[in-house]
Amino acid sequence: MATEEHQRRERGVTAEERIIGAAGSAFIDLGYDVSMAEIARRAGMGMSAIYRLYPSKNDLVTAVRLAGMSFIADRARQALEEEPDGARALERFLFACLGARAGHMLPVLGRRQAPTPGLDAVREEMHRAIDAVAERAKADGALRPEVTGADLLLLLDHLSPSLPLDHPQALLLQRRYARMVLDGLRTPAPAALPGPAPDWNLMKALWDGRRNQD
Amino acid sequence: MATEEHQRRERGVTAEERIIGAAGSAFIDLGYDVSMAEIARRAGMGMSAIYRLYPSKNDLVTAVRLAGMSFIADRARQALEEEPDGARALERFLFACLGARAGHMLPVLGRRQAPTPGLDAVREEMHRAIDAVAERAKADGALRPEVTGADLLLLLDHLSPSLPLDHPQALLLQRRYARMVLDGLRTPAPAALPGPAPDWNLMKALWDGRRNQD
Amino acid sequence: MATEEHQRRERGVTAEERIIGAAGSAFIDLGYDVSMAEIARRAGMGMSAIYRLYPSKNDLVTAVRLAGMSFIADRARQALEEEPDGARALERFLFACLGARAGHMLPVLGRRQAPTPGLDAVREEMHRAIDAVAERAKADGALRPEVTGADLLLLLDHLSPSLPLDHPQALLLQRRYARMVLDGLRTPAPAALPGPAPDWNLMKALWDGRRNQD
Amino acid sequence: MATEEHQRRERGVTAEERIIGAAGSAFIDLGYDVSMAEIARRAGMGMSAIYRLYPSKNDLVTAVRLAGMSFIADRARQALEEEPDGARALERFLFACLGARAGHMLPVLGRRQAPTPGLDAVREEMHRAIDAVAERAKADGALRPEVTGADLLLLLDHLSPSLPLDHPQALLLQRRYARMVLDGLRTPAPAALPGPAPDWNLMKALWDGRRNQD
DNA sequence: GATGAATGAGTCTTCATTCAT
DNA sequence: AATGAATGAAGACTCATTCAT
Numbered sequence: 001m002a003t004e005e006h007q008r009r010e011r012g013v014t015a016e017e018r019i020i021g022a023a024g025s026a027f028i029d030l031g032y033d034v035s036m037a038e039i040a041r042r043a044g045m046g047m048s049a050i051y052r053l054y055p056s057k058n059d060l061v062t063a064v065r066l067a068g069m070s071f072i073a074d075r076a077r078q079a080l081e082e083e084p085d086g087a088r089a090l091e092r093f094l095f096a097c098l099g100a101r102a103g104h105m106l107p108v109l110g111r112r113q114a115p116t117p118g119l120d121a122v123r124e125e126m127h128r129a130i131d132a133v134a135e136r137a138k139a140d141g142a143l144r145p146e147v148t149g150a151d152l153l154l155l156l157d158h159l160s161p162s163l164p165l166d167h168p169q170a171l172l173l174q175r176r177y178a179r180m181v182l183d184g185l186r187t188p189a190p191a192a193l194p195g196p197a198p199d200w201n202l203m204k205a206l207w208d209g210r211r212n213q214d
Numbered sequence: 215m216a217t218e219e220h221q222r223r224e225r226g227v228t229a230e231e232r233i234i235g236a237a238g239s240a241f242i243d244l245g246y247d248v249s250m251a252e253i254a255r256r257a258g259m260g261m262s263a264i265y266r267l268y269p270s271k272n273d274l275v276t277a278v279r280l281a282g283m284s285f286i287a288d289r290a291r292q293a294l295e296e297e298p299d300g301a302r303a304l305e306r307f308l309f310a311c312l313g314a315r316a317g318h319m320l321p322v323l324g325r326r327q328a329p330t331p332g333l334d335a336v337r338e339e340m341h342r343a344i345d346a347v348a349e350r351a352k353a354d355g356a357l358r359p360e361v362t363g364a365d366l367l368l369l370l371d372h373l374s375p376s377l378p379l380d381h382p383q384a385l386l387l388q389r390r391y392a393r394m395v396l397d398g399l400r401t402p403a404p405a406a407l408p409g410p411a412p413d414w415n416l417m418k419a420l421w422d423g424r425r426n427q428d
Numbered sequence: 429m430a431t432e433e434h435q436r437r438e439r440g441v442t443a444e445e446r447i448i449g450a451a452g453s454a455f456i457d458l459g460y461d462v463s464m465a466e467i468a469r470r471a472g473m474g475m476s477a478i479y480r481l482y483p484s485k486n487d488l489v490t491a492v493r494l495a496g497m498s499f500i501a502d503r504a505r506q507a508l509e510e511e512p513d514g515a516r517a518l519e520r521f522l523f524a525c526l527g528a529r530a531g532h533m534l535p536v537l538g539r540r541q542a543p544t545p546g547l548d549a550v551r552e553e554m555h556r557a558i559d560a561v562a563e564r565a566k567a568d569g570a571l572r573p574e575v576t577g578a579d580l581l582l583l584l585d586h587l588s589p590s591l592p593l594d595h596p597q598a599l600l601l602q603r604r605y606a607r608m609v610l611d612g613l614r615t616p617a618p619a620a621l622p623g624p625a626p627d628w629n630l631m632k633a634l635w636d637g638r639r640n641q642d
Numbered sequence: 643m644a645t646e647e648h649q650r651r652e653r654g655v656t657a658e659e660r661i662i663g664a665a666g667s668a669f670i671d672l673g674y675d676v677s678m679a680e681i682a683r684r685a686g687m688g689m690s691a692i693y694r695l696y697p698s699k700n701d702l703v704t705a706v707r708l709a710g711m712s713f714i715a716d717r718a719r720q721a722l723e724e725e726p727d728g729a730r731a732l733e734r735f736l737f738a739c740l741g742a743r744a745g746h747m748l749p750v751l752g753r754r755q756a757p758t759p760g761l762d763a764v765r766e767e768m769h770r771a772i773d774a775v776a777e778r779a780k781a782d783g784a785l786r787p788e789v790t791g792a793d794l795l796l797l798l799d800h801l802s803p804s805l806p807l808d809h810p811q812a813l814l815l816q817r818r819y820a821r822m823v824l825d826g827l828r829t830p831a832p833a834a835l836p837g838p839a840p841d842w843n844l845m846k847a848l849w850d851g852r853r854n855q856d
Numbered sequence: 857g858a859t860g861a862a863t864g865a866g867t868c869t870t871c872a873t874t875c876a877t
Numbered sequence: 878a879a880t881g882a883a884t885g886a887a888g889a890c891t892c893a894t895t896c897a898t
Contacts, residue, residue: 031247154391180399183397229861249887251889261863261889270889479893608827609823612827694883699868
């Protein structure tokens with residue numbers, strides 16, 4: 001503990017935070033198939049230091065997703081607290097998440113992974129927070145009634161670019177498409193939405209497929 | 215020629231078509247890092263049979279992208295020919311492309327790759343065809359004036375799910391989000407779009423980055 | 429036979445000769461690990477045409493060695509016939525063989541191979557011819573008595589450069605060392621060395637060629 | 643440092659030395675196209691242990707050549723230090739190098755390779771050392787004036803047998819030809835040839851070894 | 857008889873994971 | 878607790894050899 005204290009003072013973050021941060025940015029920059037060596041390099045430590053905290057690469061991926069879900073839940077709660085208007089809360093939530101991904105902090109989505117007890121708990125928390133944002137937005141007429149919280153998360157996933165983000169204009173493009181989608185979500189709907197609304201159980205089914213990583 | 219005829223009758227497709235189809239579906243299902251062995255398995259032939267037609271995996275990826283761009287251009291031209299109304303032509307084009315991706319034929323987007331002469335030619339063709347769709351849609355008031363053809367392609371990319379498509383409801387979700395976006399694109403725009411409109415040169419810059427496949 | 433006649437008239441050589449020639453030059457240029465495809469390319473025919481005459485690559489190597497031994501025996505006999513003086517016959521024999529190797533016709537030496545009945549017969553013939561050259565040279569006082577015919581062949585092997593022969597000065601160097609050796613073999617004493625002396629820059633040029641490994 | 647000390651005591655050599663030695667002997671025995679697996683087997687370690695020190699096979703070849711050039715330069719300097727007579731220094735240098743090759747330490751020559759900064763430096767050093775041997779030998783009348791240092795190295799290459807060295811008489815043959823060449827190089831005249839004369843049976847034994855092609 | 861396509865074993869190389877220090 | 882070295886299991890790619898035409 002003295003060691004952790006010392007380290008926290010020296011670098012300002014714990015080893016866990018350094019690892020999760022390094023892994024997250026590496027996953028976004030180079031895909032889920034980055035080598036553990038590259039992650040260790042970014043974290044500024046040896047690979048084995050990572051392996052003691054996360055016994056396998058899969059465990060590390062799980063931890064990163066978990067941190068990402070926590071991040072999303074935090075942003076949803078924060079948006080609700082600080083923005084009384086439903087439309088503005090929704091907007092703030094979406095842009096905060098997109099910006100975080102741009103800032104290499106949110107490689108949560110887009111890959112299936114076997115379900116995990118720890119992961120389920122955080123997922124529930126995230127679901128509740130996003131649902132709250134959706135409800136407030138609907139109450140204020142900023143969201144079509146048939147749009148669900150799961151919809152919001154899937155849209156967030158769709159808005160996360162598959163193209164790398166290091167081009168200077170990539171961020172502006174992301175905001176551009178977020179705006180288009182927000183326009184499409186607004187209450188006076190020009191056309192009825194096809195298909196049934198997704199709920200969180202469908203989300204779980206989509207994510208917890210057979211395959212693990214690749 | 216007799217040989218080719220016979221083979222086409224027997225299996226219904228040429229070896230090239232079988233390979234491109236197998237590689238395309240494998241890329242969509244499992245990502246660009248599928249093994250050549252898996253692609254060969256799906257194509258029903260040995261790996262070396264693929265290697266004589268496409269000397270490296272990169273060449274195969276290029277060929278698949280090229281086929282995908284051709285496919286997109288064809289759908290754009292077809293939509294214009296068969297749908298006189300701009301709004302319906304746009305809709306038909308988008309849904310045709312999304313459906314093809316669902317049908318494992320369109321892993322065109324999402325990965326950078328070094329530019330290639332052959333690829334550039336097909337890309338130009340695709341650009342012209344999509345621009346024509348965009349112009350017709352604008353003329354008919356079905357598209358905001360500030361939306362470009364490059365916008366349409368990037369949106370198509372965003373709508374292509376990073377989650378695998380083998381869940382029965384995944385297709386319905388995709389149509390659901392396509393509808394949301396189409397609503398957002400319609401002329402009487404509720405809010406101004408942020409950021410500059412992308413043109414095809416920006417697209418090339420995003421795609422032709424330094425990294426090839428990683 | 430009509431076919432062979434026709435082919436001989438058309439190209440001037442039989443298929444066997446084309447194959448042996450192509451394989452020999454390929455072995456000298458690129459080593460014994462050239463691909464059969466390259467040999468077929470040089471022979472101007474498909475690989476399977478080679479495989480019917482020589483059922484395995486090993487058989488082809490054996491045939492090339494056999495042709496090389498025949499060539500050496502011919503040169504020894506020819507030297508004896510045309511040069512009555514033992515010293516000049518020896519010289520002519522050595523230089524003829526070295527020149528043939530330079531002309532990509534003699535990759536006989538330098539690799540082990542399982543013994544073969546056909547090969548043994550030709551080998552005997554070659555042995556006799558070289559021994560005759562050695563005896564004539566000794567009789568004329570141009571060779572130390574303790575030097576054998578086997579010595580001559582091994583020296584020929586040693587004089588065959590492991591460095592590729594495509595540098596313009598490589599041939600001159602070869603004659604230079606042949607002369608040094610002949611001086612060492614002569615009963616009384618030396619003569620002037622032919623060819624320019626190499627310097628380190630030439631050495632670099634010889635070593636730093638295009639090819640890396642094989 | 644304690645670690646290195648320990649390992650040196652335990653196995654007598656560092657990992658680098660084990661690898662270079664194993665690779666050198668493998669290159670001499672089986673050619674430059676030995677598999678990395680065979681080299682690893684000889685070095686008594688896994689292939690990946692080699693790959694971290696030498697990231698590619700080419701790098702390993704370069705390192706072996708570099709070690710060989712260092713070895714030659716050392717022998718040249720040593721010969722000059724310990725043998726005041728030019729004739730004996732030259733002889734000692736040549737025989738030391740030939741013996742080292744017999745001892746599987748000198749696969750320096752005979753294959754082209756792309757130039758490398760590190761390699762060039764060691765090459766220069768070797769050049770200077772060999773030139774010094776040549777000059778001393780000329781000053782003592784043991785070398786024709788027109789013979790250069792580069793001549794000596796090329797002769798060393800020619801004397802290095804393309805036939806594998808594992809036959810018990812191969813070493814004696816090598817000394818036999820070295821003596822012939824030294825006789826040819828000497829200003830006045832010959833000396834007696836060492837070693838027994840080979841006969842055709844020995845030749846067969848040399849050629850008909852176990853291996854076929856590679 | 858001759859060709860081009862196809863195959864399976866083998867080679868170099870990488871990487872998640874473990875072990876000695 | 879932390880590191881650097883080591884390993885074994887893949888993966889991309891090649892090539893001698895065979896088969897259908």
